[in-house]
Amino acid sequence: MSKPIEVRLRIPKNNKAPLLDDGGYPLDMANVRFRKTMSVEAIPKPGETIELTAGSRTFRGVVTMANWSEADGLFIVTCQYGLRSISVDDQNALVADAEWQMAPLI
Numbered sequence: 564m565s566k567p568i569e570v571r572l573r574i575p576k577n578n579k580a581p582l583l584d585d586g587g588y589p590l591d592m593a594n595v596r597f598r599k600t601m602s603v604e605a606i607p608k609p610g611e612t613i614e615l616t617a618g619s620r621t622f623r624g625v626v627t628m629a630n631w632s633e634a635d636g637l638f639i640v641t642c643q644y645g646l647r648s649i650s651v652d653d654q655n656a657l658v659a660d661a662e663w664q665m666a667p668l669i
Contacts, residue, residue, distance in 0.1 A: 564604075565602035565603060565604055566602065566603055566604075566605070566606060566637075566638070567600060567601070567602050567637045568600070568601060568602070568603055568606065568629075568637055568638045568639070568640045569598060569599070569600050569632075569635065569637055569638070569639050569640065570597075570598065570599045570600075570601060570613075570615065570624065570640050570642055571596045571597070571598050571639060571640070571641045571642065571666075572596060572597040572598075572599070572615065572624055572642050572643075572644065572657075572663075573592070573593075573596055573641075573642070573643050573644065574592055574595075574597065574644045574649050574654065574657065575592060575644055575646075575647065575648055575649050576589075576591075576592040577648065577649050577650075577651060577654050579651065580651045580654070582595075582654065582658065594667055594668045594669055595665055595666070595667055595668065596665075596666050596668060597657050597663045597664065597665055597666070598663065598664045598665075598666050599615075599662050599663045599664070600637075600662075606629055606638050606640070607626045607629060607640060608626065608629065609626050609627055609628055609629065610625070610626065611625075611626050612624065612625050612626070612645060613626060613640070613642065615642075617653065617656035617657045617659075617660040617662075617663055618656040618659060618660050619656070620652060620653050620656040622644065622645060622646075622653050623645030623646075624642030624643065624644060624645055625642060625643050625644075625645055626640055626641070626642050627641045627642060627643055628640070628641040629641070
């Protein structure tokens with residue numbers, strides 16, 4: 564039985580092609596998360612990797628935390644991008660994919 568979760572993904576800063584805000588300044592990736600609702604067979608545990616997709620791109624996220632949200636009625640799974648740096652293609656796919664929402668932490 565599949566279970567709905569919300570993934571909150573932290574990505575590393577891409578120094579070669581940083582994401583820019585409306586004013587043209589680079590975004591601080593430490594203050595931004597990408598969110599997506601998806602279904603999984605089992606709730607992933609911290610330290611496990613999950614496969615994520617954005618458009619035609621597939622990449623891994625390392626789970627750092629999984630908590631139940633009473634307000635949302637599902638598990639919130641916090642992840643970090645699986646590699647030390649993010650490719651321009653993966654970064655652009657996240658921004659362009661309508662299923663992923665960029666949300667500031669502040």
